[in-house]
Amino acid sequence: MNLHVAPQSSTPFESGPAVVVSNLVRSYGSRVVIEKLNLRIGRGEFVALLGESGCGKTTLLRALAGLDPIQGGRIVAPRRPAVVFQEHRLLPWDSLWRNVSLGLQAPAARERAAEALTEVGLGDRLDDWPRNLSGGQAQRVALARALVQQPELLLLDEPFAALDALTRIRMHELVRELVANHQPGVLLVTHDVDEAIALADRILVMRHGAIAYEHRALRDGSTPISRAELLGELGVISRSPN
Amino acid sequence: MVRTAFKLAAGGSLLNDLGVSLLRAAAGFAIGAAVGATLGVLVGFSRVAEAAIDRSVQMIRAIPFLAALPLVIVWLGVGEAEKIFLVALGVTFPIYINTVLGIRQVDPKLLELGRVQGLSSLQLIRRIILPGAMPSILTGVRYALATAWLALVVAETIGAQSGIGFLAMDAREFLRTDVIVLTIVIYALIGVAADAIARFLERRLLAWHPNYGAPR
Numbered sequence: 001m002n003l004h005v006a007p008q009s010s011t012p013f014e015s016g017p018a019v020v021v022s023n024l025v026r027s028y029g030s031r032v033v034i035e036k037l038n039l040r041i042g043r044g045e046f047v048a049l050l051g052e053s054g055c056g057k058t059t060l061l062r063a064l065a066g067l068d069p070i071q072g073g074r075i076v077a078p079r080r081p082a083v084v085f086q087e088h089r090l091l092p093w094d095s096l097w098r099n100v101s102l103g104l105q106a107p108a109a110r111e112r113a114a115e116a117l118t119e120v121g122l123g124d125r126l127d128d129w130p131r132n133l134s135g136g137q138a139q140r141v142a143l144a145r146a147l148v149q150q151p152e153l154l155l156l157d158e159p160f161a162a163l164d165a166l167t168r169i170r171m172h173e174l175v176r177e178l179v180a181n182h183q184p185g186v187l188l189v190t191h192d193v194d195e196a197i198a199l200a201d202r203i204l205v206m207r208h209g210a211i212a213y214e215h216r217a218l219r220d221g222s223t224p225i226s227r228a229e230l231l232g233e234l235g236v237i238s239r240s241p242n
Numbered sequence: 243m244v245r246t247a248f249k250l251a252a253g254g255s256l257l258n259d260l261g262v263s264l265l266r267a268a269a270g271f272a273i274g275a276a277v278g279a280t281l282g283v284l285v286g287f288s289r290v291a292e293a294a295i296d297r298s299v300q301m302i303r304a305i306p307f308l309a310a311l312p313l314v315i316v317w318l319g320v321g322e323a324e325k326i327f328l329v330a331l332g333v334t335f336p337i338y339i340n341t342v343l344g345i346r347q348v349d350p351k352l353l354e355l356g357r358v359q360g361l362s363s364l365q366l367i368r369r370i371i372l373p374g375a376m377p378s379i380l381t382g383v384r385y386a387l388a389t390a391w392l393a394l395v396v397a398e399t400i401g402a403q404s405g406i407g408f409l410a411m412d413a414r415e416f417l418r419t420d421v422i423v424l425t426i427v428i429y430a431l432i433g434v435a436a437d438a439i440a441r442f443l444e445r446r447l448l449a450w451h452p453n454y455g456a457p458r
Binding site for chain 2: 065067080082083085087089091092093094102103105129131145149
């Protein structure tokens, strides 16, 4: 597989794969959800995964995160990928900095958390409670919590789906910046075609537990993709609306 | 009645009886809470422990308090041990049930997050499970404070030589209505104080919780 990675001169990482999936099989009982799936994401590469509900994209993400057992194949992933879920999943009983530093095995946890919160624009809210945050702010804290671990692989499971349109656009900006600074490999699971086009280096469309379509090199604009083509791949345009 | 209170207080016997009662309640509460919380944590975490413990606990819980009284007296005699045991018995169940419930009610999504963040089992308990179960556990504490008093009244009316319950029984013998009313008032006041303690704990430990925390 020819890998497209766009390493930047400032990148602290070697450009190598952040995750390699080969012949992955995932099933619930007799129902096979993912069948012999292959995927490779480079460090610093931003991959968006589109697909209809129930096509197995969240299942794939959970398998990569090590949250669910797999029934076949191999996943070579960093020991601990970072995950941002659709819900912020902040601990309501902990202050923001305690939330961000959750699981951080390092001295000066508060300082590290403060840096991460500053990066997402909440550096003045260290001791605040999660309940005082708006949806967008809470999701920013969740991003900070993921990035403070300096992950090689960042898994985003529709993290902006519950946000309003304006907040979502601001979040896109922020994610772009953060990924450029930290250079993790990113897998973004999303329903939003425009989000995928705006953020990804490579767009995958998943159908019936396999990757049915792939389009690469988007962010630099060299190979523009049409929205219509993607929607067609997702089966939205060709079918009659219901 | 107020005069009676002063007279008894001046004689030292009221304070003495009150102190004895409080001490019994505190000891029984501590033992009962420790047992209830330990069993609750075990059952909350482990299906095996649940299979082994839960049914027996529920059976003992179903026994009316007064039905167990003769057996307790036969076993432990009529002394301090019997009174503290009865209080502990009354305290154990509300703490146990609410601890199990609280642990079961912790949001599985937060537990999953803990795994994603690489928490060890111990960190998972300390950072996510215990705080998540705390509202329910404190409800148990509050309920247990009430049962502790109830148990103590029952225990002290039988063969006690001191304590508020003894005071009441003693007064009954001599038809001292004023003393009887006084003891009832004292029980009420202590109930209010216990509730205040529970509220204080809730405000401190659940400051994060929109329904419990300090008023805005």
